[in-house]
Amino acid sequence: MRDFFQIPIPRYLFVFALLVRFLIMPFLYHPDIKIYNFQSSFLSSGVLNIYDFLNEKKQELPFREEFVYQPLAYLFWGSYQVLIKPLLGSSFKEWLWDASQQSVENFRIFRFIFLLKLPLLFFDVLTAFLLASFFDDKKRKSRVFTLWLLNPFSIFIIYAYSGFDIIVSFLVLLSLYLAKKDRLVLSSFFLVLGYLFKAYPLLLLPIIFLKVNKFSDFLKMFLVVLATFLSLSYPFFSKSFISGAISSGLMNRIFAPSIDLGFGVRIIIPFLIMFIVYLLSRLDKRIEVYFFLLLVVVLSFIHFHIQWLVWILPLLILFLVKYKENYFIAVLWFLVMFFLPFLYDDKQMTVSLFSLFSRYFSLIPYPFVIVQKVYDPYYLQSLLQTASSSLALFLLWKNINYIKK
Numbered sequence: 001m002r003d004f005f006q007i008p009i010p011r012y013l014f015v016f017a018l019l020v021r022f023l024i025m026p027f028l029y030h031p032d033i034k035i036y037n038f039q040s041s042f043l044s045s046g047v048l049n050i051y052d053f054l055n056e057k058k059q060e061l062p063f064r065e066e067f068v069y070q071p072l073a074y075l076f077w078g079s080y081q082v083l084i085k086p087l088l089g090s091s092f093k094e095w096l097w098d099a100s101q102q103s104v105e106n107f108r109i110f111r112f113i114f115l116l117k118l119p120l121l122f123f124d125v126l127t128a129f130l131l132a133s134f135f136d137d138k139k140r141k142s143r144v145f146t147l148w149l150l151n152p153f154s155i156f157i158i159y160a161y162s163g164f165d166i167i168v169s170f171l172v173l174l175s176l177y178l179a180k181k182d183r184l185v186l187s188s189f190f191l192v193l194g195y196l197f198k199a200y201p202l203l204l205l206p207i208i209f210l211k212v213n214k215f216s217d218f219l220k221m222f223l224v225v226l227a228t229f230l231s232l233s234y235p236f237f238s239k240s241f242i243s244g245a246i247s248s249g250l251m252n253r254i255f256a257p258s259i260d261l262g263f264g265v266r267i268i269i270p271f272l273i274m275f276i277v278y279l280l281s282r283l284d285k286r287i288e289v290y291f292f293l294l295l296v297v298v299l300s301f302i303h304f305h306i307q308w309l310v311w312i313l314p315l316l317i318l319f320l321v322k323y324k325e326n327y328f329i330a331v332l333w334f335l336v337m338f339f340l341p342f343l344y345d346d347k348q349m350t351v352s353l354f355s356l357f358s359r360y361f362s363l364i365p366y367p368f369v370i371v372q373k374v375y376d377p378y379y380l381q382s383l384l385q386t387a388s389s390s391l392a393l394f395l396l397w398k399n400i401n402y403i404k405k
Contacts (some may be wrong), residue, residue, distance in 0.1 A: 102359075
């Protein structure tokens with residue numbers, strides 16, 4: 001454990017990386033952090049099945065969105081609020097229930113936002129140490145540690161948009177680390193744990209199963225996965241749970257891009273390419289490559305939220321440090337994906353992030369509106385999405401050539 005927390009870079013760089021995060025955390029605001037914390041706050045009132053509760057009380061609540069995450073997200077954030085309740089103070093609940101635009105002018109909001117982002121900081125820093133654990137030589141340990149802590153993309157996405165994707169990303173990375181050590185049962189456990197926050201780790205699970213050679217190990221892994229899933233999901237099973245956590249978001253978007261064969265039959269493009277990745281993973285020991293490629297393919301063929309890029313950032317950095325031959329294509333793919341969401345018709349992606357300084361930031365024209373005056377922003381989005389899909393397929397093709405060698 002002591003070796004795990006060894007800092008492989010100069011301490012002043014590590015302190016600098018933390019200071020940058022401390023300076024950003026209280027000042028950039030996306031409403032998602034308020035909404036999922038508002039929904040999770042009902043745990044302290046004794047509400048277990050948040051899905052049914054929100055469905056029944058929808059008309060009485062200031063925020064009427066469904067809880068679109070998995071059960072562990074609700075339990076985690078609800079428990080965290082109970083833990084830090086003395087620090088939040090009595091006015092926190094009043095702020096959570098305030099759905100007006102004036103809520104960003106509450107002078108306590110900086111303290112609330114900072115405290116609510118602390119778990120993100122914890123898993124962000126843990127991710128740096130875990131990435132370093134993939135390597136034995138000091139040079140690559142230092143490189144991967146630095147790339148994670150000092151790259152502006154992860155800092156901005158994690159702390160500006162404030163989704164808890166970094167928690168899931170850490171669990172996926174931990175699963176990958178254990179899989180590399182041939183501890184496949186434990187690896188599958190952490191993937192399911194990640195799924196119980198957000199759905200996407202479920203897509204990676206077949207890669208782990210395909211690495212199993214013995215039926216007894218396969219059965220053991222299946223039982224661990226099933227038991228973990230049922231123990232944390234069964235108390236929530238209901239129609240509201242299915243519509244909120246299972247039938248929304250990522251899974252619906254994966255089914256969208258398709259080729260119509262007629263008679264109601266479609267070939268679902270992301271699944272088609274995912275199956276190819278699954279089959280290739282069986283032929284190759286480089287499991288980290290297939291975690292990376294699978295998410296590259298999925299994100300490239302769907303309409304995604306910028307927060308979802310946190311899923312792939314640790315894997316991208318791992319990929320760049322281990323496999324330099326595809327460095328340029330992988331970086332280019334990420335840059336296209338990073339800038340694409342800024343063209344969405346959504347001011348929360350850009351100018352509204354600074355609303356804590358003044359709510360008048362929301363009145364500033366955002367990129368979609370500016371581009372619309374000279375060009376069709378949807379066509380530009382289509383061009384970038386096509387470019388990212390092409391680069392994703394090229395990375396997949398390069399990997400097939402590697403296997404042939």
